[in-house]
Each structure stands twice: as structure tokens, then as C-alpha cells.
Amino acid sequence: MTKLHAQYYDLAASGFYFETAEDYDTKAAALRNDYGDRVEEFEIQFIDGEHLDCELAKAIGLNQANLVQYLSAVDAWEDWEKQTVIIAVGECGYQFEPDLMPIQFDVEIHDVSTLRELAEQFVDEGLYGEVPEAFQYYIDFDAIARDLAADFSEIKIAGEHYVYACR
Known part of the structure; x- marks a missing residue:
């Protein structure tokens, strides 16, 4: 299981660990800083999991905007599909977009x-x-x-x- 950490940008709040999109949504919605304000911006950090999943997170620039898609890919994709996306996005200049299918890339x-x-x-x-x-x-x-x-x-x-x- 992939373990991630949402590191806050607000210096008056604490980050949290999560493993699923639902877990992230629940914890992010409940998080408040020391002044009672809602914390909305996080840096998403890869903490633990398969080495290939870590490489995928680096290649796509894991962040709040692609978090749900990343977690879905980690669970659904085969290793060869992850390798294809790592090369296509990380090396060939393709974009990691919503509803992306690894077979759409022309990578040999x-x-x-x-x-x-x-x-x-x-x-x-x-x-x-x-x-x-x-x-x-x-x-x-x-x-x-x-x-x-x-x-x-x-x-x-x-x-x-x-x-x-x-x-």
C-alpha cells in the first residue's frame, strides 16, 4: 500500500499521512490551523510503497491536482504501464492528463x-x-x-x- 503525506504550506497547521483519496479528503476537510482557518494547500510527499510507484510520483510531479489519478493508477496499472508513463512523462515530454491511458504513448x-x-x-x-x-x-x-x-x-x-x- 502506498503511503503519502500532505505537508501543509500554512506554518500554523500540521500535515497528515494518508493512503487513499477518501482518507485524504476526510483529513484535509477537517484540518484547521492554529487560528481556526481551513488549510487548503498541501505539498504531497511520497513516504512509503513500491519503488516503481515512487518513480511514478516523481515523473508526474505528484500534487493535489493529480493525486486522485495517481492513486488510481497505482492500484490499477500493471508495472509495464507505469514504466511507460514514467518514460513518456518524465523523459519524453508528454503530459500526465486526466483519463490517461498508458497505451496512448508512442514509447518503445x-x-x-x-x-x-x-x-x-x-x-x-x-x-x-x-x-x-x-x-x-x-x-x-x-x-x-x-x-x-x-x-x-x-x-x-x-x-x-x-x-x-x-x-
Whole structure:
């Protein structure tokens, strides 16, 4: 379960921990500062939960405006969907908007650690055509990796390495 903290901007009030949107709404509505005034603005902080959910919070710039959507995504999305949004929003410049579906992003993600590994994978899959066995030892994978760097980038998400391209 993801645990968040609503840190007040009003210096005369105390923040609170919460795990659901309903819990946030209840506690935020009841919160008053030392003068009896309602506290309305909070900084939302990720406190505890899955590492991937923390990365998602950072990528989208978790705040009051996208809090409900974030909590819904944490519960409903698969890991690959979270990774797609982290890359699309955090690296490719897409926006985290209401009713966002991760499949709407044109982001290509490969489960390899480096561009060289991607080059090797592409050659193995025949992307560059059939390579006779006698020539396989002469392929310059580093040169192919440098060429791939024009379209692909490397990223580390929640301790795992990936190579991606924004289209």
C-alpha cells in the first residue's frame, strides 16, 4: 500500500499521512490551523510503497491536482504501464492528463541494459538482414550502438535498466 503525506504550506497547521483519496479528503476537510482557518494547500510527499510507484510520483510531479489519478493508477496499472508513463512523462515530454491511458504513448521500451545489448538483440533478430555465421565475429556492435543512440536512450527505473525510444 502506498503511503503519502500532505505537508501543509500554512506554518500554523500540521500535515497528515494518508493512503487513499477518501482518507485524504476526510483529513484535509477537517484540518484547521492554529487560528481556526481551513488549510487548503498541501505539498504531497511520497513516504512509503513500491519503488516503481515512487518513480511514478516523481515523473508526474505528484500534487493535489493529480493525486486522485495517481492513486488510481497505482492500484490499477500493471508495472509495464507505469514504466511507460514514467518514460513518456518524465523523459519524453508528454503530459500526465486526466483519463490517461498508458497505451496512448508512442514509447518503445526494450528490456536490455545498454545500447550495445540492444544492437546485439537487433542483429540476432535479423533486423539488419541475415548475417552469415562466418561474419558474426566481425560485427562492430559498439558502432551499431552509437548509431542507435540517435533514436534510443538508456534509463534506470526502480533499479532496473531499460533502453527506450520516444516516437
